[in-house]
Amino acid sequence: MSITKFLREQIQQAHGLLEATMEGVTNEQAHWAPPGIANPLSATYVHTIASEDIAINMVLKGGAPLYATEWAEKTGISEIQPLTTAEWARRVRIDVPTTRSYAKAVHAATDAYLADLPEEELNHILDLSNFGLGQMSVGAVLSRLVLGHIDNMSGEISVLKGLQGSRGYPI
Template sequence: MNATAYAKLQMEQAFSLMNGTAQGMSDEQYNFRPEGTCNPIAKNHVHALTAIDFFLNFLAQGKSPLWQPVAAATGLPQNSLEIWKFDGKVPLDAIATYGKQVQQSALDYVATLSDADLDREIDTKFIGTQNVAFLLQLSGMHTVGHTGDMAALKGLQGLKGLPF
């Protein structure tokens, strides 16, 4: 298996785990605010998806993020980092649809890469100059990490966390 095939497989598996974890909830459960300093599932989900959008659509491909039209249509913050301060309800169906778009865009991008493309360097502006391979592994790792947060928050509500 070459490196780009491996990267695509990693992304597919991370997305599958997150999508399975994001199922089986009402909007109320999705937006449940636990005690303490935990963030709702909705905020973790939006953050994980907008990070993929930022890393792979904006930084790696130079495209406009897919988030802005979703934010405008739903009343969510245009700056996706402001989701952590947002006090309103996040619509699960709209975010699930956005997630499919972001994930497909990321997978389509990875499918175009050669192994040599993984070495291309990008000035990220916030974590220095990194190569495409770094952004791919960061996207996968970040997605899985926040999926664990989502699963734990489902468990706090008596729901099945992970889909297996």
């Protein structure tokens, strides 16, 4: 199996876990503010999806994120701010079903990108200094900033559901 195919399968599985973890989340649960400094589920989900949108459509493909183009004003998100601040996290509002539709579009864009990605492109070095990340290969962006990030945020969403008395992970 090629590395590109492996990454594609892993990211597909991560998308599946994220969306299965989001199953049954209500708008009320999404906006619940946990004690302390943890972010509400809504902010965590938006951060996950918008960050992937930026990584794939802007950083790797050189275009604009879906939320700024074909999904502008249709994401179900009150304001998109991928780099989360505590203030934004407490005020952002989403319509869960609409935002999940936007997430599916982001997932589809990621899958289409990976389906056509030549394996040698994984070694291409990108300058991500504007994001505070220095130099990273395309493979590292996909592995850490997309795949690893989705898995990490799925865990946070699972905990936020559990704190509200709902089942987190679907497994």
